Amino acid sequence: MSGSKIPPLPPECLEVLKHVWDYLDDQLTDETTERLRAHIAECQGCFQYKSFQENFLEAVSTLRLRPGASPELREKVLGTLRTEGFAR
Amino acid sequence: MPASSPDEPSGRDAAFAREALPWMDDVYRFALSLTRDPSDADDVVQETYLRAYRSWHTYTPGSDCRRWLFTICRNAFLRSVERDRPTVGLEDVERDVIGAGEVYAAALEEGYTDLYARADIGPAIERAVRELPEPFRATLVLVDVEDQSYESAAEILGVPIGTIRSRLFRGRRLVQERLLAHARDLGVVGDRGPEARETP
Ligand SMILES: [Zn+2]
Numbered sequence: 453m454s455g456s457k458i459p460p461l462p463p464e465c466l467e468v469l470k471h472v473w474d475y476l477d478d479q480l481t482d483e484t485t486e487r488l489r490a491h492i493a494e495c496q497g498c499f500q501y502k503s504f505q506e507n508f509l510e511a512v513s514t515l516r517l518r519p520g521a522s523p524e525l526r527e528k529v530l531g532t533l534r535t536e537g538f539a540r
Numbered sequence: 541m542p543a544s545s546p547d548e549p550s551g552r553d554a555a556f557a558r559e560a561l562p563w564m565d566d567v568y569r570f571a572l573s574l575t576r577d578p579s580d581a582d583d584v585v586q587e588t589y590l591r592a593y594r595s596w597h598t599y600t601p602g603s604d605c606r607r608w609l610f611t612i613c614r615n616a617f618l619r620s621v622e623r624d625r626p627t628v629g630l631e632d633v634e635r636d637v638i639g640a641g642e643v644y645a646a647a648l649e650e651g652y653t654d655l656y657a658r659a660d661i662g663p664a665i666e667r668a669v670r671e672l673p674e675p676f677r678a679t680l681v682l683v684d685v686e687d688q689s690y691e692s693a694a695e696i697l698g699v700p701i702g703t704i705r706s707r708l709f710r711g712r713r714l715v716q717e718r719l720l721a722h723a724r725d726l727g728v729v730g731d732r733g734p735e736a737r738e739t740p
Contacts, residue, residue, distance in 0.1 A: 501641070
């Protein structure tokens with residue numbers, strides 16, 4: 453752990469550090485999820501870390517708002533499909 | 541108007557138009573994440589829809605058409621791309637989650653804790669994701685942008701779920717490191733000073 457900026461953590465906080473993404477992605481067992489939820493609710497540091505990671509995932513998901521297929525591409529695709537017999 | 545049978549050409553085309561065509565934006569974004577080049581992405585989308593149309597009989601009506609299209613898109617892309625991918629071991633996964641914690645610790649220390657909540661972070665995220673190496677980029681785009689489950693992403697990319705998790709975590713860590721570097725470059729300072737030290 454040499455050079456790490458992370459100070460030694462209590463085991464509960466270490467578990468949040470290691471599993472915050474599993475937690476946010478809903479990949480943990482109910483029991484573990486509940487244990488993490490309870491700890492995050494009472495530990496300010498872990499709550500802030502969870503929020504930081506939540507903000508990250510939220511920010512990445514906004515890339516979905518980027519433009520998709522251009523009208524020209526749409527026309528090209530439909531044109532190709534029509535040569536295959538697509539009749540719409 | 542009588543409903544046409546899915547076996548008739550008109551019914552088949554209607555079903556294709558209804559279930560497959562509406563996802564072209566999503567397929568394009570995924571294709572662009574794979575190719576990183578808009579005109580190559582156009583070609584992959586064309587190829588995807590052509591293959592999808594030709595093999596429409598293999599699609600189960602009412603199932604997840606977007607997932608089905610993403611899988612075809614991935615295969616259409618793979619046609620022209622090398623297949624050996626770096627693997628991410630389990631011990632690397634731990635390093636990635638700790639690495640993300642270190643980004644946070646540095647952000648706290650330097651006053652960037654609102655980094656990801658800033659309204660102007662969008663272009664930096666877009667760039668960081670675009671510059672992610674494969675296989676991390678496709679995985680992160682499927683799960684974090686296109687909202688696919690780990691299971692769907694595993695099916696689309698043809699890898700085990702554990703591989704999705706390790707690739708995703710590596711991708712997230714790399715993007716976070718990029719964003720922290722970006723904040724430092726700009727000298728963006730959040731609303732909290734260096735005194736706020738609450739590392740978990
Ligand atoms: Zn804690």
